[in-house]
Amino acid sequence: MTRADRGPAGGGASQGSDTPPARTGANGTGSPASASVPRRRSLADELRSWTVERLANLLAARPDLAVPPPVSLASLAERASQRASVALAMDRLDALTLQVLQALAVSPEPVTASSTAALLGLPEQGAVADAIEQLRDTALLWGPDEGLRPLVNAREALGENPVGLGPPLASALNNSSPAGMQQFLRRLGLPATPDPVSAVGSISALAADAPRMRAVLDSAPAGVEAVLEKLVWGPPFGRISLSADDDAYEAETQDPETDADPDSGTAEPSESPLEWLLARGILGRWTEDTVVLPREIAFFLRRHVFGSGLHRDLAAEPPAIAIAQHDPRNADAAAGAAAIAVPRRIEELLDAWAAGPPGVLRSGGAGIRDLRRTAALLDVPEEEAAFLIELAYAAGLVAADLASGFWLPTPAYDRWLDLPPERRWAELAAAWLVSDRAAGRVGAPDERNRQVAPLSAEVASWAVTEMRRDLLGELDRLPQGATTALDAVVERLFWERPRRSGPAMRQLVDWTLREAVWLGLVAPVRGGAGILAAHGRALLLGLPRDALASALGAALPEPVRHVLIQGDLTAIAPGPLAPEVAREMALIADIESAGAATVYRFTTASVRRAFDAGRAADDLHAFLAEHSLHEIPQALSYLVDDVARRHGRVRVGAAVSYVRADNDAALTEMLADRRTGGLGLRRIAPGVAVSELPPAELLEGLRANGYAPMAENEDGSGAPVVVATARARRATSFHPYAVQRQALPGSAAVVGLAEDLAAGG
Structure with a gap:
């Protein structure tokens, strides 16, 4: 149960601006320590010191910064600091680099590579230095080596309790009275201070001194470390049980500021572990029924009691892979x-x-x-x-x-x-x-x-x-x-x-x-x-x-130009066919299955499809003979000849529709057929009949009843007759597909943009 008014989540971190406060020099006059090194007040100032190559690398690593192109380094810095862009850049960080960023965000100021490495329990050189360099190159981190500054929105993206840490001591002990703060100091064996701020500073200094803090915990009653272990890795908040027979209930009913010996660092015989911790400011009272482990105390516990660094599991290396x-x-x-x-x-x-x-x-x-x-x-x-x-x-x-x-x-x-x-x-x-x-x-x-x-x-x-x-x-x-x-x-x-x-x-x-x-x-x-x-x-x-x-x-294997035609009217292509052979086979036969070997099947409809496309029987026989590994099965030759013999004996044209037969007897037979009664055919001349149906419907109706008509050219001329296929339908008015992000510039455009920004300043 956190409360927004308890203060910032990041210890010592500035919230709301990526511009640091003015720092005083060694002489206390406010001048920089070295006049030869210009002080960089903002991320924009830092970017102005970068080379063209480094700016281009930034735009390549964070391509959203280049769309649309920024007009100046100031606008680039502003865009790089925005919440959405920062979150996107953080999404691209690996586990170790993210853990280094977390350490930078929670470290007490001044933040340096050395302090960050110590907090992580790693050497300064090596992986930590590389991660810091990557964070600086992606503009998630800026500032001089003696005062590194993660972006404000990077801190916020890590959450209110990053790495499971609670608020700093100043916020965790905010509910304690000035007198209570002095009681904390006495029980910890620390000298009194003039105000609560300096009292917090004394407790922080104690937590940073591992041997002294270890000595304080050594004097604690049994069970204290068990309580701390429940909170140290997060979440840092714990609810106090109100059970009447629970030690925690004792902490609710007693005043830790008056019941314990104010001059003794040791526990009273009646003190519970929770009472002991609350009485010394090692835990803070967040609400009436909630306690919190302050961040500085968690740093000590994680590094010297329950682990060796800020993270319980440090992702120093990528997982190994067995291949x-x-x-x-x-x-x-x-x-x-x-x-x-x-x-x-x-x-x-x-x-x-x-x-x-x-x-x-x-x-x-x-x-x-x-x-x-x-x-x-x-x-x-x-x-x-x-x-x-x-x-x-x-x-x-x-x-x-x-x-x-x-x-x-x-x-x-x-x-x-x-x-x-x-x-x-x-x-x-x-x-x-x-x-x-x-x-x-x-x-x-x-x-x-x-x-x-x-x-x-x-x-x-x-x-x-x-x-x-x-x-x-x-x-x-x-x-x-x-x-x-x-x-x-x-x-x-x-x-x-x-x-x-x-x-x-x-x-x-x-x-x-x-x-x-x-x-x-x-x-x-x-x-x-x-x-x-x-x-x-x-x-x-x-x-x-x-x-x-x-x-x-x-x-792919070399394209093949032959198929194995079988007696069951199927053909097998033992590999990918040459494109022109594949197109012709798809016209003559239907594909039954595709894969390493494609299986085709010849049917009356598929052969008629080839005739409708303008092929003649001799064309099909020649093609099959050329591309068959063996002699053409008799069944396939009969199929081609039978369809060819019947194909075109009856012709359909537009008149609304008409049927014209080579001889009147064939037409008489068709008109007498009961199956064609629904087509509305009527004779208008020897060998000619008309229908109210469109030509395409009349063609399908006759074919469905066992006839093999073909469409006739508009001028009624003779062979070769090709069925006019339906006009392919295409989208004429549409929104073209666009990826749900703007097109990113290429490498040459990125370098050009970096040069323009560097020149403009």
């Missing part, structure tokens, strides 16, 4: 096979959405039913379907069309289709790395216990982008082809980013790793975190798209 080595070539091949399948699934997804687009929900996003239909279409779990949808959105290939109210492919999708498969993947992977879309949230309950819809605003998460880089970065640190346990990776991630830890971040790690496997960046390993593929490492390096595509191409 298991695998053949990197196998890992690259496995990841590459998964990667090259992603563009095909995206194409299948968006072609289906172009033909039957899902509507945009009133609250934004697409419906859960549309997600399930998409998962069934792609034959993948709903979680993976959500990932593919969000990936297409992040790459700018799909958007909400404002005119129609549907989710439709964008014009960028057509340009993407013109790229080779490896290059398509490179576009998707680069978009995923910088996207803030957490597809794992799709389908989870939101604040109103409703399922989060795909493409909705709830899918965005501020932590996603940096988590992706951090996780891939941890895998990148392992030797090539090596993996380790996922728990070990999580432990390292949480050491690197302790302010980004906990169950929610662990779930984000799982989602991120799952997406990296689906995208083909990481090869899965049973019982391990997976192996980062060579093209995954290339993605982290920020290589251009063409280089990234080449890295993936190196992981």
Whole structure:
């Protein structure tokens, strides 16, 4: 139970300004100790002394400071001191650097590297010096070596009780009367002082003198250290029990300022441990039923009684990782096979959405039913379907069309289709790395216990982008082809980013790793975190798209140009097909399964699709003969010839619609067929009939009843006749996808900005 009016949480720390008070020099005149070194009154003054290179490093380490570009060093300093920017910078600190910042924030002034290292129980040189240098380079710490100053908002971000410490003695003993303060001094064996302020100073000096303070505790009654141990590591507040048979109840009913011997440092026989501590100011009375352990006392206890430094567990080194080595070539091949399948699934997804687009929900996003239909279409779990949808959105290939109210492919999708498969993947992977879309949230309950819809605003998460880089970065640190346990990776991630830890971040790690496997960046390993593929490492390096595509191409086997056609009207591609062969196979046959080997199936509908696209029977026979490893099965030859024989015998055109047959007998047979009664056909001339249905509906109706018509050219000319496919629907008016942060400048722009700031001062 803390109270806001008890004083600042940081011992001796200035609150509300990053400008220090004036300091007097050694002569007491207020002049600086050395006239040759200009006194820096603020962070802006400090930044003015930095080189261009150091300013550029600051902007690179804290990229939010460069967006939008600051106009001066004063505005840069102001932005660097703002709460949101400070919190973001602290989120990027590793565990040891954060612990050093905590020590700097709670250390009594003047704060130096030496005093901070002593408080931590570490040598001044080495890790502590490196951490202080990093904090200064990121502008979270400033000031001269003899007076280091963490930013005010950095102190506030550490909380009211940083590292589990209570308030300073001056605040902890604030409820004691001046007479009571003198009683504390007498019981501690200290001389009287003229006022409470100097009394607090005497007790603080005693706490800083380890041998004397140890001697005081040695004279304490049994149980005192047990009471202190409960408070020393935090929380520093303890509630006094009001049980009648509890020693603490005695402390509530007796006055520690009058019941104990004022001239004795030893305990009265009737004193309880809590009474003894309260009677000497080692604990403070915070409220009527709450006690608090003052910060200075906690420093002594942590360093000399219950530990060796400020922190119970000092994170001096990152956790060790045990690795298991695998053949990197196998890992690259496995990841590459998964990667090259992603563009095909995206194409299948968006072609289906172009033909039957899902509507945009009133609250934004697409419906859960549309997600399930998409998962069934792609034959993948709903979680993976959500990932593919969000990936297409992040790459700018799909958007909400404002005119129609549907989710439709964008014009960028057509340009993407013109790229080779490896290059398509490179576009998707680069978009995923910088996207803030957490597809794992799709389908989870939101604040109103409703399922989060795909493409909705709830899918965005501020932590996603940096988590992706951090996780891939941890895998990148392992030797090539090596993996380790996922728990070990999580432990390292949480050491690197302790302010980004906990169950929610662990779930984000799982989602991120799952997406990296689906995208083909990481090869899965049973019982391990997976192996980062060579093209995954290339993605982290920020290589251009063409280089990234080449890295993936190196992981893939040589494209094959032949398939194994079987008698059951299936064909197996033993590896990735050459692009032109793959496109033709997808036209003639349906893909049943994809992976290391793709399985195709020939059907009447798939062969007719090729004829509708302008292929002739001879074209199909020639293609299959050229690309089949064995002789074409007779069943497939019969299928092609049978569809070709029936294809185009009946033709459909616009008139509203008409049917024209090569001979009147075929038309007479069709009109007499009961199954065509609902199509509204009527004869208008020998071999010609008309219908009120649009041509597309008439075509589908005749095909559904066993006929094989084809669409006729508008001029009614003869062969070759190509079915005019429906015009691909595209989003024409939409808001392009934008990551939920402004674009960050490149390294060259950062250096230029640093030069401008240094020149402007």
